[in-house]
Amino acid sequence: MDRDDHDREPQPQPHGDEREFSEERESLWRIAFAPTIWAFHFIISYAAVSVYCFKFGALFDMNTLRFALIAMTALMLAAIAWIGWRAFLRWDVRDTGEFTNPEGSAEDRHQFLGHAGFLLAIVSFIGVVYDTLPLILLGSCR
């Protein structure tokens, strides 16, 4: 047993996911997944409706586009929910009871990133729902 192993806190045997997330360099960008989906949802929705209204309004019915975008929304919401759930598990607040993870150990950082990812997933979920409301409530290009 070398010195490093001796100093490390006792931890549950890390499985693949945890090992990856204990490395900040690799795991930091993961918390951006849900906001990225939100950003793409916003850009795709608005661009598609703008281009449709400007160029293709006469070619096909707007409801086709609406339902396609609403289907895309459902998939993206499911993806965000899944990402949020995974982040919630990583946060592990139900077992540890720790909200803020202030210690700074590898496992603490891992849980903190889970916490941040979970909150970002909530914000992204709400953002995507808000983005979609005009699509549901406004049925025309006007």
Place this chain on the structure above:
Amino acid sequence: MTRDTRARRALPPGSSRLLLASPLLLAACEGRQSVLVDGGADARILTDLFVVMLVGAVVLWFGMNGLFYWATRRSPAPHSQRVANWLVVLGGILFPTVTLGALLVYGLTLMPELRATGDGPVIRVTGEQWWWRVEYEREDGSTVTTANEIRLPAGERSTFLLDSKKVIHSFWVPSLGGKMDMFPGRVTEMTLGPEKPGIYRGQCAEFCGESHAWMAFEAEVMEPDAFEAWLDAEAEPAAAPATPEAGRGAALFLTQGCGACHTVRGTPAMGRVGPDLTHVGARHSLAAGRLGTGVEDFARWVANPGAWKPGAEMPAYDHLSDAQIGAIAAYLEGLE
């Protein structure tokens, strides 16, 4: 010191004056340019929206300050982690999400009616510095050009095609509905459905240069029959001068080169730089809401437009004698 006197002393100086002034301030909600006057369906919807937002804001203000009062005065001891967590989840996430979501849904449901397709006249309005070129597109394909005044039939939804010559302006008749920006080189479209006949006031709502504040117009909502009769009359060429003085004014108008910039249909004056003056005497205002349309108003304007509208392109005709300016004014005032 009694509680009563303390309360009275707590009032800052000037409060009573403010209280006395409040009926006057509220009276400002009336008038031709008030968003709270409902000249049509659009304005009514926007007033409802305003009231909902105002009431909501007042409730939130009292709620937040009540909470603040409770947390700092009534129950200043530290709260448990559990209470604090629930406060964050309910007050910080759930409440704003639901409230903003409800407001978004409410706002979006208003939009289809505000953006309904027009079934009335089509009016092209071009923002100039600092006046409004107004062209009515008639069903037979002809155009009736006027300026600085818009007339609309009550009960019909008029379509506005908004354009601008040089800078961004914004077209707004607060008592009839929302505003829409006017961009050089890009036509924007809006519709308004006025219902109550009357004279309302429009105003440029986007800073467009030194006389931006003087860029206004009258919007008269008329009964449909009266509107059609007015538009027919507006399409006619100008009336011949009725008096010898007006006749002299008409001649001066041409010799002084006014026709290079202004059109008076039925005469050699065919300029397109400034407002069409064919029926200027019948309008409610001169120079985009700046002056009235009495003879003296025309005389003041012709003598020195820059005094009334800084930066106006029209030069001063102060080299003319008072009699000459009076003649031109009499001619213009007679163009009904």
